[in-house]
Amino acid sequence: MAPAQSVELRNLFAVSHFIKKVCEEGLTELGEPAKIKNYVFFEVEILDPKTKEQLCFLDKVEPNATIGEIKCMFHRAYPQWYPSRQALKLDPKGKTLKDDEILQNLPVGTTATFYFKDLGAQVGWTMVFLCEYAGPLFIYLLFYFRPPYIYQHRHAFTSSPYPVVTLACVCHSFHYVKRLIETIFVHRFSHGTMPLRSIVKNCIYYWGFAAWLAYYINHPLYTPPSYGNKQVNYALALFTLCELGNFSIHLALNNLKGDGSKTRKIPYPTKNPFTWLFFFVSCPNYTYEAGAWLGFTIMTQCLPVALFTLLGFIQMTIWAKGKHNTYIKEFKDYPDIRMPIIPFLL
């Protein structure tokens, strides 16, 4: 079924463009009524970026195949590299292609060349958070009940005479139980996975700090706060309000993603007063989180807790600034008055 008109197929771009047009419009434009739509399959080769060796060659790939589907095909050839572990790029030094990109929309000829990078073992986000949060929960409780060998033997299985110690245990545990519940029932994660190395690093950080601060708060020689019950009560109020605030924000963000579409939307305050922080701040969830830990610090008057709060605040500020800048880039009408994490300040 040669076309009546000849087309100058001078270079690869012209060829791919021609094929694309034929696929889309049939041969009608070229004079012949298209009875059968010409369908051109792509070929995909996947190379190692360093050695340029061809790792895999796929022929008869549909033009509308997504990167995700190509990754599945690659996985069949190399079972050890499951799709979430693969990074495919058009250029060895280029950006990683997203899974939902379509083959024919990419700037490739009919033989597409991709470069493969192994991202290492990956773990799903849900599993990541369960590990990261279950650890501190149980570790703190462990110290609370003072098993032998942690403190001096005569203190084994004793309990502290100070109510603030029990209160701290309740608050800490509540914080992590809430996080676990949110991970299971509330959050929807955009990326599928996280590299294994990161989890080990994060778990060491969370579990290590939990052990360190639990050690001091539950120590037989613990000194309760200098300003007594007043300090504890105000701190508890701050902690509770911030936990409620944090939970409200998570719910609000979750509803934002509710319709299943992948497009991002600007979060706005809802009827819930806790969400009114959205007027002033891009990431009120981080604001509330920092506030909760500040409350916990004041409640326990423990320097390691203060250090943990500070480090967490620094990290969350970095994340908030990133998120804030992404929002500004994506939305032209993003509210001017909003700051990343602290209203008017930071």
Add this chain to the structure above:
Amino acid sequence: MASGEDDGSVEEKDNHKKRTISPFALAWLTFYNIAMTAGWMVLAVAMIRFYFEKGTHKGLYKSISKTLKFFQTFAVLEILHCAVVRTSVIVTGVQVSSRIFMVWFVTNSIKQIQNEESVLLFLVVWTVTEITRYSFYTFNLLNHLPYFIKWARYNLFIILYPVGVAGELMTIYAALPIVQKSGMFSVRLPNKYNVSFDYYYFLIIVMISYIPLFPQLFFHMLRQRRKVLHGEVFVEKDD
């Protein structure tokens, strides 16, 4: 790892690229590196003179301690230089911090170990290393690098680095019983901030941390050496 040399990636990068630093920065860096070379040479001469006059290393540290503290502390500026000179801030930071730690928190604070042989050992290593390193930087900035300086910088470390680390570790080890007995720099419970710090265990952790850190820095220098002296091209691991 304080005795080791840092990345060296700066000068090597600059060799292939046109110098883009301002004349003011160039003048300051040249002055800084000449001053530091001179300073460490003064230290070297003072150490040699002391040894020849007294015949022993006892009291040597005390005689040079002011000069040592001055020049080693001045090196903190190198962290700021990273902004101009495109070195990694983290590597330089670790390097300088470990030197400051040794000088101020070990030898300066724990007087009883100042006459240990291990102190002399790392002092000699540091002196040779720093004279080589700063003169390398100086000549590089002036675009007139004699081969023997380049050779020295990228070969001497093979001996100096492990020897220096040995000297530092032995010094810290010798300091341990004194620290334990005196309880210096330590905070005990109970206190109103509910924290404790035991300098003895901290020093032990510092010693252990040499195990992962020293090989990394050492092999980094080896790679730099192969790149600079033998023109080997390394395929960098990205990300």
